Amino acid sequence: MSIAIGALAFAVLNLISFYFISAHAAWLSGLIFLVTLGLLLFLISFFRIPRRNLSTGDDLIVCPADGKVVVIEEVVDEEYFKDKRLQISIFMSPANVHQNRNPIGGEVVYNQYHKGKYLVAWHPKSSTENERHTVVIRNPHGELLVKQIAGALARRIVNYLHVGQKVEQSAEMGFIKFGSRVDVLLPPGVSVQVQLNQVVQGGVTVLAKWA
Template structure:
């Protein structure tokens, strides 16, 4: 396991705060209230370890397949339904949504290989990620990947806590399946919009792994 590059700055700041607060606790609290000083140390250490774990990048055996759509994110499947996409397709699509808790790995990956047709950031609200309107009203970044005659939209959505979406794709790029698409910090959601009629290989409330679990099979 390694640490993702998006975490270097956050971990450095968290480590600095951890060090400063514990030094202050040692010099001003430990002599008169050693128990309180130890509690402060344990709580701050727990928070630091949580932040480090959030940016973890585990080694995995990725799944590949020309007709497979691989999960772009870790988390739990919270939506499988037909929707009307007003942003790009202007028509009906099959939406599969993955909720990412703060405990999940937060790197996002390309579900298919192909050409990037569209990449657009949208400012928005910070509703909780499982809110029905989070797909259209929250801060988000949408990309469309094309492979053959199939176009798939992947939408990174900020949640109530996550307020920074990083996306690495630009129109015209040729990308490989499971390469990094981007990163969302501290809890969020990823929507995948598929052609109607696509065979979905996951179920509601199923735990999935980005780059590993087969989300759908293309015809």
């Protein structure tokens, strides 16, 4: 939908430019074309969904998003678990694919949207103060919390899941528009497979393994 709206805006603006500007200021009409074409190409690139060989496995927890690992630390979760969890956070720049995927397969047992601020995505308080959408998926190994967090530019979080839904590992979970972050809260004792500052791919890179 966003790409269709962008393409329509591109066509309308350039038709107006051609009929009302080009005859008097061809350079301005050409500039409008180049700028709007650049914006359209960026929009298409941003919403791209590349074909990938997805990682699946009963013992695997895969990355829910493209980006860079910016946090690996123990935290106390106040929203759902009410105890200590291992948090791994992935920062997504505007250049990353912004499709989010299920890190594990199982049943959705919690789904909650929270209004909030728009701090930069790497801010320590963005996990608890920014606009965010939290999902918990349960399977025989345990429960996993995934939090989609809006950043300073991201102003819309899309989440396709609902409580009671059975989901497949690495299937699409949702989307965040324009620069954002995804937190995963893991049970203590899992075997972490990534490192700080590592570049990861959603649905491909193995984030951790169940103990």
